[in-house]
Each structure stands twice: as structure tokens, then as C-alpha cells.
Amino acid sequence: MANETYITIPTAQNDYFYEDSYGSYLGNFGIGNADYYSGGDIKGAIYFNAVNVARGTINYAGLYFWVSTNGKGIPDDERDGNWSFKIKAVDEDNTGDFSGANPFGRTQTTATDSSSNSDEPDTSAGPTGSGWKEISVTLCVQEVMNRENWESGNSIALLLYDIDSGCENKYAIDNDRKSFLLIRKSAEPNFKPTVSPVSAPTFPSADNYGIRISYPGYDVKTATENQLYYTSRKRLFKIIAQGKITTTADTVYQVAHGQSYKPFAKAYVKSPKSGSTKRYQMPRYLPGEQTDPDGYSSIDPLDGAIAVDDTYVKFKTTKACEVYYYIFIDELD
Amino acid sequence: MANYGIKISKPSSDVKTATDKDVIFTSKYRSLKVLKWGNFTFNVPDTGNYTHTIAHGLSYAPAFDVFTKGTAAFSFLTASTYADAWFNVGGSNRWFQQDGHGGIFAYTDSTNLTIQSVGVFKSTTITGRYYIYVDPCQEYTSTNNYNLTGDYGMKVSKAGQDVKETNKEYNMAFSTKYNSIQYYSESVKEKNLTLPILFASPKDMTPEEATYVDFTHGLGYAPYFQAFYETSSELRQLPYTLNKDYGDYEYDPNWNAFEVSAWADATRIRVTFWRRSGWSWLGDPMLNVTWPATTINVKVFPFAENLGGLSG
Numbered sequence: 001m002a003n004e005t006y007i008t009i010p011t012a013q014n015d016y017f018y019e020d021s022y023g024s025y026l027g028n029f030g031i032g033n034a035d036y037y038s039g040g041d042i043k044g045a046i047y048f049n050a051v052n053v054a055r056g057t058i059n060y061a062g063l064y065f066w067v068s069t070n071g072k073g074i075p076d077d078e079r080d081g082n083w084s085f086k087i088k089a090v091d092e093d094n095t096g097d098f099s100g101a102n103p104f105g106r107t108q109t110t111a112t113d114s115s116s117n118s119d120e121p122d123t124s125a126g127p128t129g130s131g132w133k134e135i136s137v138t139l140c141v142q143e144v145m146n147r148e149n150w151e152s153g154n155s156i157a158l159l160l161y162d163i164d165s166g167c168e169n170k171y172a173i174d175n176d177r178k179s180f181l182l183i184r185k186s187a188e189p190n191f192k193p194t195v196s197p198v199s200a201p202t203f204p205s206a207d208n209y210g211i212r213i214s215y216p217g218y219d220v221k222t223a224t225e226n227q228l229y230y231t232s233r234k235r236l237f238k239i240i241a242q243g244k245i246t247t248t249a250d251t252v253y254q255v256a257h258g259q260s261y262k263p264f265a266k267a268y269v270k271s272p273k274s275g276s277t278k279r280y281q282m283p284r285y286l287p288g289e290q291t292d293p294d295g296y297s298s299i300d301p302l303d304g305a306i307a308v309d310d311t312y313v314k315f316k317t318t319k320a321c322e323v324y325y326y327i328f329i330d331e332l333d
Numbered sequence: 334m335a336n337y338g339i340k341i342s343k344p345s346s347d348v349k350t351a352t353d354k355d356v357i358f359t360s361k362y363r364s365l366k367v368l369k370w371g372n373f374t375f376n377v378p379d380t381g382n383y384t385h386t387i388a389h390g391l392s393y394a395p396a397f398d399v400f401t402k403g404t405a406a407f408s409f410l411t412a413s414t415y416a417d418a419w420f421n422v423g424g425s426n427r428w429f430q431q432d433g434h435g436g437i438f439a440y441t442d443s444t445n446l447t448i449q450s451v452g453v454f455k456s457t458t459i460t461g462r463y464y465i466y467v468d469p470c471q472e473y474t475s476t477n478n479y480n481l482t483g484d485y486g487m488k489v490s491k492a493g494q495d496v497k498e499t500n501k502e503y504n505m506a507f508s509t510k511y512n513s514i515q516y517y518s519e520s521v522k523e524k525n526l527t528l529p530i531l532f533a534s535p536k537d538m539t540p541e542e543a544t545y546v547d548f549t550h551g552l553g554y555a556p557y558f559q560a561f562y563e564t565s566s567e568l569r570q571l572p573y574t575l576n577k578d579y580g581d582y583e584y585d586p587n588w589n590a591f592e593v594s595a596w597a598d599a600t601r602i603r604v605t606f607w608r609r610s611g612w613s614w615l616g617d618p619m620l621n622v623t624w625p626a627t628t629i630n631v632k633v634f635p636f637a638e639n640l641g642g643l644s645g
Contacts, residue, residue, distance in 0.1 A: 004534070213487075232341045285573075322471075
């Protein structure tokens with residue numbers, strides 16, 4: 001089932017802010033400890049403009065930022081210890097960016113998320129590969145989205161307070177790997193059906209006329225239906241055309257069937273492997289990692305599909321192949 | 334066509350005016366004629382590789398059908414399992430061994446019908462049913478052919494062929510020498526199946542969805558069957574599978590993501606419509622295999638032939 005998520009990424013310099021013991025800095029973002037000399041904790045803030053999520057309950061919100069050694073992350077040998085910090089959101093309906101004032105002076109949510117993690121990236125991948133930290137900010141984002149006047153398209157600011165992290169300053173404003181906020185509106189289960197069966201048919205009565213041909217050794221007058229080669233009580237597909245075609249790989253080959261409805265067709269594809277005489281039935285699909293008797297695998301498969309419309313019987317194979325077909329007059333519509 | 338031959342119409346339908354497609358039998362058109370049929374069983378060794386051959390005695394590769402029997406199980410949909418279920422050979426079916434892998438191959442050449450396990454079913458007993466037709470699945474015009482030995486019964490040759498020419502059995506339109514795969518028109522049923530929109534996300538990396546319908550066939554045994562699904566423009570024969578992968582840089586050979594397939598047992602023919610989506614952080618924009626809400630019409634032809642019935 002579809003579990004809709006929304007991702008928003010800061011777009012402007014005024015979307016980032018941090019402060020340490022030296023001062024505050026608009027247009028930059030950091031978390032963790034400040035440098036070796038000041039030793040102070042960093043408070044970072046990040047602003048997400050126009051969050052298109054409706055008011056109400058969310059299932060999850062996560063803040064992602066880049067912490068790997070390339071980009072703006074800090075090399076491994078300069079890291080020391082784990083992160084430990086708490087996160088709050090600005091408790092406003094539609095907060096502004098950080099150009100006007102220090103965001104830490106704004107009203108903050110009661111709800112607080114926190115994170116105490118290794119300084120290594122999460123193993124889960126993020127954009128452009130692994131190297132990201134994912135921190136749940138569900139509680140504080142939820143509090144904002146519960147506000148009576150929250151509307152889709154409003155903005156959110158997150159405030160990150162370091163709690164004596166042993167891990168040095170980490171920036172997350174690399175142009176190629178900008179921090180982002182992911183919001184999952186709901187967690188719906190994978191779709192499964194409510195099934196209603198189609199009832200059994202009523203078969204025609206076994207009238208005492210017509211043609212019956214029994215298996216050799218069975219009395220045609222007493223043979224059961226399963227002991228008959230043929231009976232006019234049932235239908236038989238009737239061939240109106242048969243022939244050979246040569247397909248081009250991944251190209252639909254059409255054979256006009258001359259009817260104004262969709263008839264039944266049957267086809268067999270000859271393996272194009274040099275020296276092979278194998279003829280497989282269509283449709284044929286080679287799934288998974290297995291290999292077929294001629295060595296074709298799912299990476300380089302010999303697959304074949306068959307379909308009909310009101311004008312054509314259509315064959316499509318993944319390789320140029322000889323296909324032998326039968327077209328029947330019997331209608332599939 | 335000249336006005337001769339045999340024609341049998343449906344009850345209460347005038348045989349003199351019934352259209353060709355609506356008659357039960359007409360000697361104007363040929364039918365597939367079953368030369369040899371029966372059940373097979375073989376044990377696959379630890380290697381997973383085994384080749385089982387059935388000589389057909391023809392000098393060309395004949396048309397054929399092969400079904401395998403097993404337990405149908407698809408835990409995503411239900412904890413129930415269904416013993417003695419029959420599957421078409423050659424395509425993907427998520428109920429077969431629960432992983433969608435066919436693993437069993439069938440093919441003919443001018444000597445044998447071959448049923449082959451390639452590396453998948455290790456230390457497993459494979460059972461199934463085969464039908465070999467006298468009708469070829471290749472171009473063939475030679476007289477080096479199966480001969481009619483029982484010179485009795487009814488034979489109808491195709492137009493332009495001498496019905497007495499017994500060394501071209503494949504030119505017969507109909508012959509009482511051969512078995513027929515027949516069906517009741519009343520058995521043909523159809524129904525819509527609908528799946529809602531499906532897309533993945535960073536929190537749901539590989540969501541799935543599936544629905545199915547059971548066509549109760551009323552035969553009391555597992556029948557030979559054909560199944561189809563209909564798009565807005567065409568009918569596709571099952572099993573039908575479609576791949577969508579994340580992109581060239583993250584190809585996953587297991588990423589079969591769309592399947593319509595069927596199996597049969599003594600009660601039902603179950604047609605399943607299954608899809609899977611996938612999320613990848615790679616690429617720009619990030620990749621999300623998305624399926625729109627879709628309704629398909631599925632149709633089954635349960636034939637009267639018993640897949641566990643008599644051999645011949």
C-alpha cells in the first residue's frame with residue numbers, strides 16, 4: 001500500500017543557523033561540540049519552508065543530515081565520541097526563516113525529541129549513497145502540526161541542542177547533500193483483498209445424442225466424460241491459421257488474424273542459442289537468478305509474451321527468435 | 334468454403350446458420366490433437382539439475398503443454414496452503430514455492446519432450462502432467478512421420494490433403510485416433526481485479542500489494558486451464574510478468590514487480606494480481622517505482638481435461 005511521505009529541503013542561506021561560545025552564524029548549520037579550542041556546545045537550527053502536509057496526525061518525521069567524511073562531514077580521525085542532543089521545533093503556525101532574529105528566542109514546543117547515537121552514519125542509505133544520519137523528530141513536528149492554525153504549505157524550524165557530545169562539530173549544508181526533513185503521513189499496511197469467489201457454472205445436461213468417442217478399451221456407451229477422446233457436448237478450439245515468424249528482439253510482431261474479436265492463440269519459441277533445437281511454450285518468463293537449459297539467465301533472458309487484440313495476435317520476445325504459432329477461431333472476449 | 338463436411342452446433346442453435354466460431358465442431362477447421370499424455374515424476378538430486386525426457390516418436394518438434402503439481406502457498410496473502418495445485422510451466426508464479434521462481438523448464442525437439450530442473454529444486458520430487466500434440470511447433474512438410482496404425486474411426490484431413498495419406502498425421506484436421514482438450518462454454522468466466530496506487534518511500538522501501546479471485550470450476554478435479562488478463566486494448570496470456578528495475582546503476586534481477594498468474598486445484602482456478610514497488614535513494618530525482626491504481630479483467634478457460642486423470 002502506499003504510505004505517502006513528504007520530503008522538504010532548505011533552499012536558502014537564511015534557512016540555516018548555529019551558535020557556539022564565539023557567537024551566532026546565519027547561513028551555516030552545525031551540531032555537536034564546537035572546535036577543540038572553545039569546547040562549547042553548538043546549538044543548530046534549520047528551517048523548512050512550505051511543508052505540504054495537512055494538519056493532523058503524522059506517523060513519523062525524520063531529520064536527515066550528512067555526516068560522512070566526504071562533503072562537509074568531519075573526517076573519522078577527528079571524531080571523538082557520540083552525539084547526544086535534543087530537538088525542539090519552533091511552536092508557531094508558520095514560522096519565518098532566520099534572517100530576522102536568533103531562532104532560539106522563539107517559542108518552542110513542549111515535545112522534545114532526542115538522539116544519542118554513534119557518530120557513524122546510519123547504515124540505511126540516503127540520497128547519493130550512505131553517509132547520512134537519520135533522527136526522529138516526530139514528537140516536536142507532530143506538536144506543530146497539531147496547532148489549530150497549521151495549514152499545508154506552512155513552515156517549520158527545528159532547533160537542535162547539543163548535550164555534551166563528544167563528537168566534534170558537523171556541518172550539513174553541503175550543496176550536494178543538504179539536510180532534509182522527511183514526514184510520513186500514515187503507515188498503511190500492504191494491500192490485501194477481500195475475496196469473493198466466482199460460483200461454479202451449471203454444465204449442459206448429458207443428452208443422449210451427438211458424438212462420443214471413447215478411449216480405446218472403454219465402452220463408448222458407458223464411458224465417463226474423462227474416458228472420452230471427444231464429445232460434442234463440449235467445445236474444441238479450432239485452428240484457423242498456423243505458421244512461422246521471426247521476431248526482432250524486444251519488438252512486438254503482429255500477425256493479423258482476420259477476426260473482429262480477440263481469438264485464442266498459442267505459440268512456441270525456438271531458442272536462438274547456436275546449435276540449440278529447444279522449443280519452449282509462450283508465454284515464457286525467466287524470473288530470479290536462475291539459468292535456463294541453454295544458459296540464458298535473468299540478466300540476459302529469453303522471455304516471450306503473447307497477446308491478442310481485435311486485429312492482431314502479438315508476439316514479443318527478448319531475443320530475435322523463430323516463433324511458431326497457432327491462431328484459433330474461438331473467441332476470448 | 335465448400336458446403337461439405339461435419340458441423341455441430343450448440344443445442345437449440347441452427348447448425349445451418351451458426352457462425353464458425355460459435356459451433357461446437359466443424360471439420361472446416363483443424364484442432365490440436367493429443368498424441369500422448371500422462372503424468373511424470375522425477376527426483377532432482379542435490380545439484381538441482383535433472384533432465385527428464387519423454388520420447389514422442391515424431392520426427393519434428395511437436396506442440397505441447399506441461400503442468401507441474403505442488404503446494405500453492407503465498408504467505409503475503411494468506412497462511413493457508415493448497416496441496417495438489419497445478420501450475421503452468423514456463424513463467425513466474427508467486428504461489429509456486431513462494432518465491433516466484435519457475436525453476437522447471439519444458440521444451441520439445443524432434444526426439445523428446447524434455448522437462449528439466451536447472452539448479453533450483455535440490456533434493457526435490459517433481460510431479461506433473463504433459464500433453465504432446467501430433468501438431469508441430471515448427472514448420473514441417475516431410476512424410477517422415479508418425480503413421481496411423483489403427484485404420485478405423487473417423488478422420489478429417491485439412492483442405493487439399495488426401496485423408497488416406499496416413500504418413501502425414503499432422504495434416505489431419507480431426508481424427509478419432511487422438512484425444513481432444515475440450516471445454517464447456519459455461520465454464521468460461523471473468524472478473525475484474527483492482528489494486529490501489531502503490532509507491533514506495535524511505536520508510537516503506539519495498540511495499541507489495543496483491544489481490545486474487547477464485548473461479549470455482551465445479552469439475553471436482555484439477556482441470557487443464559488457460560487464463561488471461563485484459564488491458565484496455567489487448568488480452569494477455571498468463572502467466573504474465575513485467576520487470577521494473579531501479580535504474581541501470583542498481584539492477585536487481587529479482588525485481589520482478591508485476592505479475593498476473595494462475596493455478597488450479599480440484600475446487601478453483603485462482604488468478605492473482607500482484608505488484609511490488611521499490612524506493613532507491615540513488616539517482617536524481619530519487620527513484621520510486623510507482624504503480625497507478627489499476628483494474629484488470631481476468632478470464633479463465635477451465636477445460637474438462639483432468640490433469641490428474643487417465644494417461645494415454
